[in-house]
Amino acid sequence: MEAAQIKTPLGIAIITGDESGISSISVSDQDTISAIIPSVLQEAVEQLNEYFEGKRNDFSFKMNPKGTEFQQKVWKSLLEIPYGKTRTYLEQSKILGDVKAIRAVASANGKNPLWIVVPCHRVIGSDGSLTGYAGGLWRKKWLLEHENPTMQQSLF
Numbered sequence: 574m575e576a577a578q579i580k581t582p583l584g585i586a587i588i589t590g591d592e593s594g595i596s597s598i599s600v601s602d603q604d605t606i607s608a609i610i611p612s613v614l615q616e617a618v619e620q621l622n623e624y625f626e627g628k629r630n631d632f633s634f635k636m637n638p639k640g641t642e643f644q645q646k647v648w649k650s651l652l653e654i655p656y657g658k659t660r661t662y663l664e665q666s667k668i669l670g671d672v673k674a675i676r677a678v679a680s681a682n683g684k685n686p687l688w689i690v691v692p693c694h695r696v697i698g699s700d701g702s703l704t705g706y707a708g709g710l711w712r713k714k715w716l717l718e719h720e721n722p723t724m725q726q727s728l729f
Contacts, residue, residue: 578603
């Protein structure tokens with residue numbers, strides 16, 4: 574398993590993976606960055622940088638997140654939320670076929686190992702509130718604003 578730390582506007586992203594794909598991307602407040610990026614992580618690093626530069630809306634590198642069958646199902650549903658859009662936890666539970674599973678769905682979202690790439694930040698409370706984000710609500714707010722910037726209206 575290889576690892577690299579890169580600087581992002583939200584802190585240091587820690588990327589781990591191997592030939593089978595990227596298994597985790599997390600964010601940290603540490604300040605250590607990698608001098609050399611292992612070749613198996615290069616594509617993920619490039620795509621994350623493009624995302625933060627506003628040049629990428631989705632990710633195509635090989636992913637290999639570890640989780641239960643239910644978690645994998647929840648994470649796959651997150652990938653269906655379009656860039657710049659949000660979905661509520663209730664909507665996500667309905668899509669997965671069980672409205673009563675809302676807490677289990679929220680828990681699986683919280684265990685998402687692929688920060689930003691599997692967009693759990695796009696899931697919000699039924700009242701529109703920013704709830705439940707492992708990276709901190711300020712990061713969730715930043716990501717949603719990054720993906721859907723408010724356009725200045727013309728006065729004339």
